[in-house]
Amino acid sequence: MLVRVVAAITLCLLFWLAARRLSVVPGRGQGVAEMALSFVRVNIAQEILGDRAHKYVPMLTTIFFAVLAFNLTGVIPMLNIAGTSLIGIPILLALWVFVMYIGAGIKAHHGVGGFLKTNLFPPGVPWFLYILITPIEILQVFLFRPATLAIRLTANMIAGHLLLVLCFGATHFFFFEATGALKAIGFLSLAAGFAFTLFEMLVAALQAYIFALLAAVYIDLSTSKEH
Amino acid sequence: MVETTILAAVEGNVATIGYGLATLGPGIGLGILIGKTVEGIARQPEVAGQLRTTMFIGVAFVEVLALLGLIAGFLF
Numbered sequence: 545m546l547v548r549v550v551a552a553i554t555l556c557l558l559f560w561l562a563a564r565r566l567s568v569v570p571g572r573g574q575g576v577a578e579m580a581l582s583f584v585r586v587n588i589a590q591e592i593l594g595d596r597a598h599k600y601v602p603m604l605t606t607i608f609f610a611v612l613a614f615n616l617t618g619v620i621p622m623l624n625i626a627g628t629s630l631i632g633i634p635i636l637l638a639l640w641v642f643v644m645y646i647g648a649g650i651k652a653h654h655g656v657g658g659f660l661k662t663n664l665f666p667p668g669v670p671w672f673l674y675i676l677i678t679p680i681e682i683l684q685v686f687l688f689r690p691a692t693l694a695i696r697l698t699a700n701m702i703a704g705h706l707l708l709v710l711c712f713g714a715t716h717f718f719f720f721e722a723t724g725a726l727k728a729i730g731f732l733s734l735a736a737g738f739a740f741t742l743f744e745m746l747v748a749a750l751q752a753y754i755f756a757l758l759a760a761v762y763i764d765l766s767t768s769k770e771h
Numbered sequence: 772m773v774e775t776t777i778l779a780a781v782e783g784n785v786a787t788i789g790y791g792l793a794t795l796g797p798g799i800g801l802g803i804l805i806g807k808t809v810e811g812i813a814r815q816p817e818v819a820g821q822l823r824t825t826m827f828i829g830v831a832f833v834e835v836l837a838l839l840g841l842i843a844g845f846l847f
């Protein structure tokens with residue numbers, strides 16, 4: 545709980561510092577912030593959504609940086625647990641995405657009926673296949689998409705945390721309780737612990753990217769005319 | 772009634788074996804997925820960005836299967 549507060553305050557502080565003195569010719573801090581923001585805008589929003597992107601850029605940016613900040617607390621010493629490794633925050637973010645893509649779909653297809661028709665009955669399919677396809681699509685749109693968003697993020701963070709605990713727990717065991725030559729293995733597991741810490745930083749960034757990317761993909765799927 | 776004899780038995784936490792099995796399928800899937808993307812990029816380097824984005828979407832779908840195995844291990 546405290547970890548999340550710390551992460552949220554840090555994130556706000558960083559962006560406040562970056563946005564405090566904006567200038568046309570960006571300094572170092574502003575340059576980094578602009579690079580990160582334009583990564584989300586260009587490589588996630590515009591890549592997937594094309595010219596419909598501008599409406600969803602603020603949401604995708606918030607999601608990307610929130611997930612990144614909460615993920616990175618997992619590898620920061622003294623915090624040591626990712627804010628997203630409890631299911632609460634991922635569920636909240638996934639529900640936000642869920643409401644957004646349903647709402648955007650209803651708006652794009654002028655009403656609930658049009659939205660359901662294009663999403664649950666994809667055109668160009670023989671009618672008897674709808675008996676199979678429509679239940680699957682209902683599950684997809686209303687259950688699997690938000691559920692897998694939340695589960696993917698949480699399970700990744702739990703797995704990463706377990707991996708680090710295993711490495712450093714093994715190191716502790718080999719150094720203090722094992723005897724003789726076994727002590728030497730401790731160096732190996734300690735090195736593995738540091739390697740996996742680096743790996744976790746990669747995973748944290750990757751998961752933030754994937755979460756925002758899939759949010760964009762889901763919005764694109766529910767708003768595109770031809771499905 | 773036929774008398775049954777136990778030839779082999781597994782004891783302890785069977786769920787751990789289950790998770791090991793659950794990583795196999797997604798592992799193969801990721802291998803094919805990423806390998807094909809590399810192949811595509813090698814054939815046509817100018818669409819690398821687009822291929823990479825599509826690959827990450829696919830990776831996300833495959834990866835969640837492995838993670839469901841992890842979650843199932845905690846639940847049951």
